[in-house]
Amino acid sequence: MAPWILHLDFDAFFASVEQLRNPRLSGRPIAVGRGVVASASYEARASGIRAGMACARALRLCPRLVIVPPRGEIYRAVSEEAFELCRSYAPSVETYLDEADLDLTGTERLHGGHAGAARRIQAAIAKQTGLTVSAGLGANRMIAALAAKAAKPRGLGLIPHGDEEAFVARLPIEKLPGIGPARARALRKLNIAFAADLRGLERHMLADLFGAAGLVLFERCRGRDIGPCRRSEFPRAVSRQTDLAGLETNPDVLEARLRSLVEDAGRALRRLGLVCRTAAVTIEYLDGIRAAASHGLAEGARLDDTLFEAALCAYRRARRRAAAPRGLRVALHRLAPDTGTVQPTLDDRGDRALARHALMDAQDAVRNRFGGGALLSGRTFLLRTLELRPSGAP
């Protein structure tokens, strides 16, 4: 049976939700983000504003730009509601925050054609949420995602079976999933600009260049992707990042920033009812170089102190340069549902462990109601004193 995957991708998702939430913003250039643009409306994109850009630079490009702080819990709720609809169309649905993959294989007779089903889903989501999604249909997840990207906004892209290799061949290498700026630079030095050029490299050459990711790229540049759709009940990672603009080198302040990010991510983790077993830290420098490290935990963690210890280990391993970082990102990986089991440590009796978890929940309740800044830990208090310091003061 020929596989058919439908990829759905909200158009300018965060920005579109904000324009719905506040109709005064509709038709205006807006960006959602705190320090870094996470999502830009199409009106803002017309001025060259893109996700990942520093907000200060975005404002220089478009002085009329309205920058809106993100409300992750609202975006997640809106997307979950929209993608719940998809579950009535496909037996296997894998969802992310603003994207979903539906395995439509074998549903032709039920839906009377995949393109028709895709259009009906697009219309149903638009009716329910007021938001538009782009859709892509193809033989695998990568092809479907690339077809959806090519059809943005609001469109439906369909790559017939057998056309995958030709479709991928003409794509610039940056468009292939798994090729970021660093890999693209490495490949362009080898005179490789398009996916078709990448096919000239043997499997072992790509493995030498990029390790295991090279083997995946060997398949992808031929239009092949073997990952199945799995129903995911929760995100793959919970992450938070901040823009430091390359102005901070004080290790105490940088560690306070890290703690603040961990606390934000930890609160999101607990709100989702999850625990994590890996904390990863990425440091980006002004010259574009990134350093990343991760630290694994023996068991699932949900307390800020435990998460911070792991993130701090990763941070200290990643921070090899004295230069001021441009950005800092914390991501909590290997997520699993929180079963509520509290494991006492050797130097900690069970009732104390329970008390620490209860304290964490109480802190979350205060922060959820009054904002993240309502309660500060000792380490992040330093950031508050910096915010209150008059400009120019030492």
Added chain:
Amino acid sequence: MYEEMLNEVLARTWVSFAPEGFRPVSFRRGSRRYRVRRINCRWVDRSLSPPRHGFSVTVHTGEIFQLAYTEGEPFWRLESLLNEA
């Protein structure tokens, strides 16, 4: 400030129940009653237990408020006021 967090418990909220879901019709904040002119956007945060229903509404004065109702609670909350920019 773009979004002013209020987190107020509303003294009284009038709600319409219909097959497609419930929605606020008007609410009293302090001594003033606001009539909901338009529901801009609605969502349900099911990651919370119990779930919380959120509504962005434009009221008769033109202001845009965000209201929230947590299932099982005997009151609605006025979460925030959305400003121009």
